[in-house]
Amino acid sequence: MSSPAMAESNFLVPNATILVEVVMFFVFLGVLAKWVLPPIADAVAQRQKVIRDRVAEAEEAKKRLASAEADYQKALAEARHEASRIREEAREQGATAIAEARQQAQDEARGILDEALQQIEADRQRAFGELRTEIGTLATDLAGRIVGEPLAGEASRDQTIERFLADLDQTAGESGSGTAQTVRTD
Numbered sequence: 001m002s003s004p005a006m007a008e009s010n011f012l013v014p015n016a017t018i019l020v021e022v023v024m025f026f027v028f029l030g031v032l033a034k035w036v037l038p039p040i041a042d043a044v045a046q047r048q049k050v051i052r053d054r055v056a057e058a059e060e061a062k063k064r065l066a067s068a069e070a071d072y073q074k075a076l077a078e079a080r081h082e083a084s085r086i087r088e089e090a091r092e093q094g095a096t097a098i099a100e101a102r103q104q105a106q107d108e109a110r111g112i113l114d115e116a117l118q119q120i121e122a123d124r125q126r127a128f129g130e131l132r133t134e135i136g137t138l139a140t141d142l143a144g145r146i147v148g149e150p151l152a153g154e155a156s157r158d159q160t161i162e163r164f165l166a167d168l169d170q171t172a173g174e175s176g177s178g179t180a181q182t183v184r185t186d
Contacts, residue, residue, distance in 0.1 A: 135168070136161030 140160060 132161075132165050136165060139164045 136158075143160065
């Protein structure tokens with residue numbers, strides 16, 4: 001069984017085709033290394049360069065974003081501080097305006113009160129003068145009735161009235177009760 005035909009059919013026995021296949025394999029590897037792999041390696045290298053550039057750009061953008069964020073936060077803090085300052089100024093101006101309005105209202109109230117007191121005093125003086133005249137006339141008429149004859153002459157009547165009113169004022173000043181109570185005793 002060890003015939004030459006059997007030796008040819010055994011694939012484990014080396015023959016010339018294996019040498020040709022090995023040579024062809026190395027030729028194929030050479031062709032791949034010479035013409036196919038360099039363009040692929042160049043494309044991979046370019047792709048890696050583009051990726052590195054984009055990563056560098058992304059890192060630069062990240063730095064710019066962080067810087068812009070810091071600037072934004074700083075501007076926001078300044079704006080808040082400015083708004084707080086403006087609010088405080090407005091509050092102070094409001095308080096000043098309120099104080100001025102309050103002072104003006106108090107001044108106007110004092111003025112109105114002073115005018116009212118002056119008016120009351122004027123009315124009091126006018127009423128007191130009218131009462132003096134009327135009391136004098138009534139006293140003269142009463143004195144005339146008591147005496148039984150009218151008091152003659154206006155000069156003597158005015159003199160009597162003035163004396164009566166002076167006595168009345170003196171009595172009111174001593175008793176401290178005022179002329180209003182003396183007048184009411186009629």
